[in-house]
Amino acid sequence: MNQxxxxxxxxxxxxxxxxxxxxxxxxxxxxxxxxxxxxRKFSGIKFLPPxxxxxxxxxxxxxxxxxxxxxLIKYLQPKERFxxxxxxxxxxxxxxxxxxVSDERLKSLDGELAPYPFDQLEKWKGLxxxxxxxxxQAVLGADGKILNGLVEVExxxxxxxxxxxxxxxxxxxxDAGESGKLDFVRFNLKKSWRDGAVGExxxxxxxxxxxxxxxxxxxQLGGDAFKLISQLQLSFIxxxxxxxxxxxxxxxxxxxxxxxxxxxxxxxAEYFSSSSALKSVQDTYIALVDTLASQIQAIPxxxxxxxxxxxxxxxxxxxxxxxxxxxxxxSLSEDTPRWDGVASTRVISSxxxxxxxGKQWGWEISELTMNSARLNGEDDDESEEEGEYAPVIVEM
Numbered sequence: 001m002n003q004x005x006x007x008x009x010x011x012x013x014x015x016x017x018x019x020x021x022x023x024x025x026x027x028x029x030x031x032x033x034x035x036x037x038x039x040r041k042f043s044g045i046k047f048l049p050p051x052x053x054x055x056x057x058x059x060x061x062x063x064x065x066x067x068x069x070x071x072l073i074k075y076l077q078p079k080e081r082f083x084x085x086x087x088x089x090x091x092x093x094x095x096x097x098x099x100x101v102s103d104e105r106l107k108s109l110d111g112e113l114a115p116y117p118f119d120q121l122e123k124w125k126g127l128x129x130x131x132x133x134x135x136x137q138a139v140l141g142a143d144g145k146i147l148n149g150l151v152e153v154e155x156x157x158x159x160x161x162x163x164x165x166x167x168x169x170x171x172x173x174x175d176a177g178e179s180g181k182l183d184f185v186r187f188n189l190k191k192s193w194r195d196g197a198v199g200e201x202x203x204x205x206x207x208x209x210x211x212x213x214x215x216x217x218x219x220q221l222g223g224d225a226f227k228l229i230s231q232l233q234l235s236f237i238x239x240x241x242x243x244x245x246x247x248x249x250x251x252x253x254x255x256x257x258x259x260x261x262x263x264x265x266x267x268x269a270e271y272f273s274s275s276s277a278l279k280s281v282q283d284t285y286i287a288l289v290d291t292l293a294s295q296i297q298a299i300p301x302x303x304x305x306x307x308x309x310x311x312x313x314x315x316x317x318x319x320x321x322x323x324x325x326x327x328x329x330x331s332l333s334e335d336t337p338r339w340d341g342v343a344s345t346r347v348i349s350s351x352x353x354x355x356x357x358g359k360q361w362g363w364e365i366s367e368l369t370m371n372s373a374r375l376n377g378e379d380d381d382e383s384e385e386e387g388e389y390a391p392v393i394v395e396m
Contacts, residue, residue, distance in 0.1 A: 004115070016116070017048035017076045020101055020109065023086035024057060029067070031056035033124040034241055034298070035117040043112035049121065050078040052128045052136070056241055059091055070148045071242050073140060073234075075133040081106075093146055126294030127240075128233055130287055135230040139182050147238070153246040155186040182238075184231055184250045185220050187212055189257065209257050210264035214271025216257070223272050225284040228254055229291060236295050243307070252314065258288055259318040259325070266329040266338075282343045285326065289350040292319065293357040304361070316363060319354070323368055326351070331370035 004012070021044040024030065030039045033054055045055075056071040070093060072084070083096035106113070140147075192212035193205035205211045221227040232254045238247035264271050268281040296315065304312040326347060330339045339347070351368040358365045 012047040012115075015079065016046060017050065017079055018044065018046050018081040018101060018106055018113070019048060019055065020044040020081070020083045020105070020113075021055075021057075021086070022083065023088060025059055025086075025088050028057055028059045029069070031241065032117065033120060034127075034237075035120045037114075041112045042114065043109045044084075044114075045116055046106070046110070046113040047116045047118075048076055048080075049116065049118075050076050050080070051125075052076075052131050052133075054237055054241055055084070057086070057093070059086075059088070068148050068150070069242055070146055071238075072144065072146055073136060073237075074144060075136055095144060095146070123294075123298065126290075127237055127298060129294075130226060130229045130291070131233050132230055135227065135234060139184055139231065139234060141180065141183075145180065147242060147244075149243040149245070151242075151244060151246065152181045153250055154181045154183050156246050156249050182246070182250075184235065185216055185228070185254070187216050187253070187257070189253060208260070208262055210261040210271055213257055213261040213264045214268070218272045225268075225280050226287065228258060229284060229287045232258070232288075233291060240295075240298060248308070255318055258285075259322040262325040262328060265325050279343075282339060282347075285322075286343070286347050286350055288322075289347060289354050293350070293354040296354070296357040297360065312361060312363075316365075319358075319365055323351070323366060326368055327370050 021030070021042070024039060024042060026040050026042075028039055030037055030042065031054075032045055036056075052073065052075050054071055054073050056069050058067040058069040060067055072095070074082070076082075081101035083099055083101060084093055085096050086093045145151075189209065189212070192209045193202050194211055194215070197205065217223055217225055217228065232251065235247045235251040235254065238244040239251055265281060265285060268277040292315075304310075330344050330347075348368050355365045355367070
């Protein structure tokens with residue numbers, strides 16, 4: 001953050017929020033909204049803007065000396081002040097409630113309060129632009145939770161004890177008792193057709209996840225497609241900043257659902273009832289493309305070589321499916337509800353940003369154009385799901 005003038009500092013002091021963080025040992029890592037630093041004399045953050053923030057920290061006192069990054073995601077009200085208290089002996093942090101942080105207390109700590117890194121704010125906003133307070137409460141719970149990368153997600157069968165084992169076989173402390181499981185939307189991509197479906201219907205919706213997308217939105221999200229983008233963004237920041245394996249599984253499932261639902265994209269009224277279904281889905285998919293561009297730009301160098309091998313292949317596969325499905329939706333005939341010129345212009349502009357974001361990884365993401373081949377009913381074998389989300393067809 002650039003050096004502030006006295007007038008600027010006074011304005012931010014009056015308008016901003018404050019975090020007082022007691023007890024965090026010198027030499028610990030502290031982060032706010034993805035900006036990380038090793039601390040010395042540190043008592044918190046000043047000048048926090050209102051909105052959603054992610055506070056992270058890790059010490060060298062983890063199990064077996066392995067630092068485990070913990071975090072708190074909080075929706076901050078204007079001028080809100082709150083306290084975190086760290087117990088170095090037990091390497092445990094809690095939220096202190098019902099305590100008023102006075103101006104006098106803040107002024108006594110001023111020299112140890114780091115200013116919020118406003119130079120990172122726009123980048124952070126791109127990652128959390130559609131996360132709402134409602135989503136945080138639905139997924140994390142109403143009271144807020146201290147999280148770490150070991151936290152589990154309700155319904156994720158892939159979570160296993162092995163994921164909670166550290167180097168040398170030492171079992172890491174699990175905070176599930178403290179934090180509980182996260183409650184993201186639940187669905188099975190390998191069974192993406194309605195109960196009772198047979199034959200051609202099973203075949204169709206094993207490839208096209210549209211029925212499942214509509215069912216998830218109707219049954220779990222109140223018919224609001226945007227809530228899927230909100231949960232996609234939340235799972236990504238948990239993956240990116242807390243290295244949460246469970247969040248990775250959620251993120252991949254939601255992104256696959258959105259990218260592999262071509263008829264939901266072009267004819268959403270077939271799958272859930274809303275007077276503005278098409279407009280809502282168009283806005284959702286434009287937001288999806290913008291979100292993907294921001295997320296791909298935020299991934300640190302070397303991630304695909306070390307921490308998340310093959311995730312780059314997953315991204316390329318899903319964005320290519322999304323490109324083809326968007327192209328088809330924009331190509332529908334005049335007598336069919338379709339993407340109008342304004343919506344098409346917006347999504348093409350967003351797609352250009354996604355293509356630019358991919359260049360930092362050497363990806364050649366194709367242009368978004370009308371898909372005349374699929375419009376004319378030609379078979380597209382490339383759209384069949386393969387890999388970990390390939391459908392399992394059983395005899396009925």
